[in-house]
Amino acid sequence: MPSATAHRHPQHPSPWVRRFADLVPKQATVLDLTCGGGRHTRFFAARSHPVTAVDRDVSAIEDLRGRVEVIEADLEDGSAWPLPGRRFGAVIVTNYLYRPLFPTLIDTVAAGGLLIYETFGVGNEKFSRPRNPDHLLRPGELLKRVEGALQVVAYEAGITPQPAVVQRIVAIRSDEPVVLPDAEYP
Numbered sequence: 052m053p054s055a056t057a058h059r060h061p062q063h064p065s066p067w068v069r070r071f072a073d074l075v076p077k078q079a080t081v082l083d084l085t086c087g088g089g090r091h092t093r094f095f096a097a098r099s100h101p102v103t104a105v106d107r108d109v110s111a112i113e114d115l116r117g118r119v120e121v122i123e124a125d126l127e128d129g130s131a132w133p134l135p136g137r138r139f140g141a142v143i144v145t146n147y148l149y150r151p152l153f154p155t156l157i158d159t160v161a162a163g164g165l166l167i168y169e170t171f172g173v174g175n176e177k178f179s180r181p182r183n184p185d186h187l188l189r190p191g192e193l194l195k196r197v198e199g200a201l202q203v204v205a206y207e208a209g210i211t212p213q214p215a216v217v218q219r220i221v222a223i224r225s226d227e228p229v230v231l232p233d234a235e236y237p
């Protein structure tokens with residue numbers, strides 16, 4: 052069961068993450084960076100992936116200790132990257148942006164592994180938070196960030212029904228074509 056503080060966070064995995072989860076190699080390690088309430092940590096742990104969950108506030112995932120690797124770390128305070136030398140079969144980042152992390156994030160994707168990223172984009176400030184441009188992706192930014200390092204499998208950018216302006220990418224460290232999931236995935 053999620054902890055009492057989990058109510059502050061969305062509970063359901065992002066449909067974008069769910070849709071592409073089958074591309075994550077079976078048994079591959081998963082990094083849920085800035086996991087919040089752990090909705091993606093829980094999702095991938097339930098699919099039998101070893102999961103590492105990182106956040107500066109891990110109070111909402113205390114119930115997962117022992118089942119997943121929980122790392123409490125502030126990623127923006129100038130301290131060292133908490134996962135030096137480690138690579139993951141999937142790196143998941145949702146609803147978070149701290150631009151200086153991009154090179155490290157991309158480097159953290161293992162051979163054959165995926166980066167699944169989804170967060171808000173410029174224009175979202177008209178609808179809701181976040182409104183700070185430091186927390187909003189510029190048009191096409193996720194494509195530019197992975198260029199030359201990862202193969203783009205899927206990308207979307209635009210206004211959701213919520214409404215919110217979002218940008219989403221799935222990119223793989225491989226030059227091979229991948230089998231795309233069914234577009235009708237619920």
Ligand SMILES: C[S@@+](CC[C@H](N)C(=O)[O-])C[C@H]1O[C@@H](n2cnc3c(N)ncnc32)[C@H](O)[C@@H]1O
Pocket residue numbers: 060061084085086087088089090105106107108124125126127128144145146147
């Ligand atoms: C909007 S929540 C998103 C949580 C989760 N990824 C999700 O989509 O459900 C943003 C998360 O980023 C974490 N966070 C913000 N700044 C951070 C920092 N400097 N270092 C580590 N985590 C941070 C917050 O604690 C929060 O859990």
